[in-house]
Amino acid sequence: xxxxxxxxxxxxxxxxxxxxxxxxxxxxxxxxxxxxxxxxxxxxxxxxxxxxxxxxxxxxxxxxxxxxxxxxxxxxxxxxxxxxxxxxxxxxxxxxxxxxxxxxxxxxxxxxxxxxxxxxxxxxxxxxxxxxxxxxxxxxxxxxxxxxxxxxxxxxxxxxxxxxxx
Amino acid sequence: xxxxxxxxxxxxxxxxxxxxxxxxxxxxxxxxxxxxxxxxxxxxxxxxxxxxxxxxxxxxxxxxxxxxxxxxxxxxxxxxxxxxxxxxxxxxxxxxxxxxxx
Numbered sequence: 671x672x673x674x675x676x677x678x679x680x681x682x683x684x685x686x687x688x689x690x691x692x693x694x695x696x697x698x699x700x701x702x703x704x705x706x707x708x709x710x711x712x713x714x715x716x717x718x719x720x721x722x723x724x725x726x727x728x729x730x731x732x733x734x735x736x737x738x739x740x741x742x743x744x745x746x747x748x749x750x751x752x753x754x755x756x757x758x759x760x761x762x763x764x765x766x767x768x769x770x771x772x773x774x775x776x777x778x779x780x781x782x783x784x785x786x787x788x789x790x791x792x793x794x795x796x797x798x799x800x801x802x803x804x805x806x807x808x809x810x811x812x813x814x815x816x817x818x819x820x821x822x823x824x825x826x827x828x829x830x831x832x833x834x835x836x
Numbered sequence: 837x838x839x840x841x842x843x844x845x846x847x848x849x850x851x852x853x854x855x856x857x858x859x860x861x862x863x864x865x866x867x868x869x870x871x872x873x874x875x876x877x878x879x880x881x882x883x884x885x886x887x888x889x890x891x892x893x894x895x896x897x898x899x900x901x902x903x904x905x906x907x908x909x910x911x912x913x914x915x916x917x918x919x920x921x922x923x924x925x926x927x928x929x930x931x932x933x934x935x936x937x938x
Contacts, residue, residue: 676840680848687852687875691859696867703871706852710878713845717889722881722897722904729904734874734911741915742867745922750865751929759861767854774850778843785846786890787839793889796897809898816905823909830916 672790675716679709696747700738707731717788719796845886852879866918866928870911877907 686705693699707730714723741747805813856879859872881900888896922928 672840676844680844683848684851684855687855690868690871690875691855691862696865696871699868699871703875706875707878710882713848713882714885716840717845717885719885719888719897719900722885722900725901725904726881729908730874730878734908737911737915738867738871741918745867745919745928747865747867747928750863750868752864763858763862767858770857771847771850771854774854775847778846778850782843782846785842788842788845788889789839793892795892795894796885796888800894801897801901804894804898805901812902816902820905820909823913827912827916830913831919 672716672788675790676713676788679712682706683709683713694749696742696750697739700735700742703738704731704735707735714796716790718791718794720794721796721798721801842886842890846883849879849883849886852876852882864930866921866930866933869930870914870918874907874911877903 683706686702686709689702690699690706693702707726711723711726711731714726853876856872856874856876859875860869863869863872881903884896884900884903888894888900918928921933925933927933
């Protein structure tokens with residue numbers, strides 16, 4: 671059952687990621703990215719990360735993608751024009767990509783022997799309770815720093831999107 | 837067949853990261869390039885959570901949560917920059933935005 675779920679959602683994620691790269695229209699890419707994020711949320715759930723799965727759906731699938739779709743619609747972004755790709759990208763792009771995946775796969779299989787097998791439900795560590803405990807004790811300083819980062823990002827977005835600037 | 841090796845998750849993460857990098861280099865629309873960056877961040881999040889399962893510790897989830905927060909902040913600022921670029925230049929093609937090129 672775990673294997674079937676993993677294969678189904680991993681396939682969905684990879685197909686959607688391919689679609690993101692290959693589609694010419696930004697809105698198609700955005701919808702494929704939502705598919706990737708949804709299937710990754712299921713994979714997080716299978717890895718026992720309940721809180722991260724919910725945060726993935728709410729923050730990524732909700733907030734960030736709504737922002738993306740909103741900007742695409744607002745700018746009326748159409749199909750991108752094909753442009754002259756460099757000869758290096760045309761010749762070496764795909765082989766380099768495959769080489770990267772092969773090297774990473776080899777490093778994972780050979781360099782990390784004896785990894786656990788994932789069984790759904792055998793370890794549910796990432797509940798909101800435990801994340802919250804750790805976040806407000808051991809990781810309190812990064813948490814506060816990141817709240818300041820968010821504040822600065824809001825100010826930056828407001829300043830940048832103002833009409834007067836040109 | 838009830839067990840999935842953890843390495844499958846890590847390889848899936850590598851594949852998604854490679855696809856994100858390919859989109860980042862290959863695509864010519866600013867918004868799609870930005871979405872490819874989000875895809876790469878998601879791939880790294882998956883390997884954080886997978887290693888967290890391996891260690892049976894929650895720390896990886898917290899790093900992953902921080903990555904998510906930073907990505908949300910980055911999306912807000914980046915899309916505001918894209919809006920400004922479009923207002924000033926009327927294009928989203930990355931080739932045509934080259935005023936900082938020597």
